[in-house]
Ligand SMILES: [Zn+2]
């Protein structure tokens with residue numbers, strides 16, 4: 001089961017919804033199209049070439065140490081072929097810096113707001129999700 005949370009800035013009103021974790025019955029091929037754009041094609045090729053792959057995947061929350069952006073990205077760790085391993089890389093969509101993972105969403109309360117820079121972020125609502133969302137497209 002995944003969680004979905006709204007993060008709100010008490011200073012400037014910035015708010016954004018993030019989806020984390022993964023639904024119970026979702027398979028990697030169903031969400032691989034949501035991987036970072038530059039890695040989608042490679043992931044698609046690997047999945048098709050290695051139907052016996054084993055992988056772990058989930059949405060994770062990341063922060064950019066350079067520009068304070070908060071980002072939701074699909075993380076994939078894939079075992080395929082003869083003991084080979086591929087893992088997704090994560091870069092800031094705004095400035096390209098390598099992203100840092102926030103293991104615990106509560107960590108945002110100590111971070112600067114992506115918009116105004118004040119450390120006044122809070123988690124407003126938290127819900128659970130299990131179903132495929134409409135923006136989850138299978139790979140072409
Ligand atoms: Zn703010």
Ligand SMILES: [Zn+2]
Pocket residue numbers: 064065066067068069092093094095096097
């Ligand atoms: Zn950045």
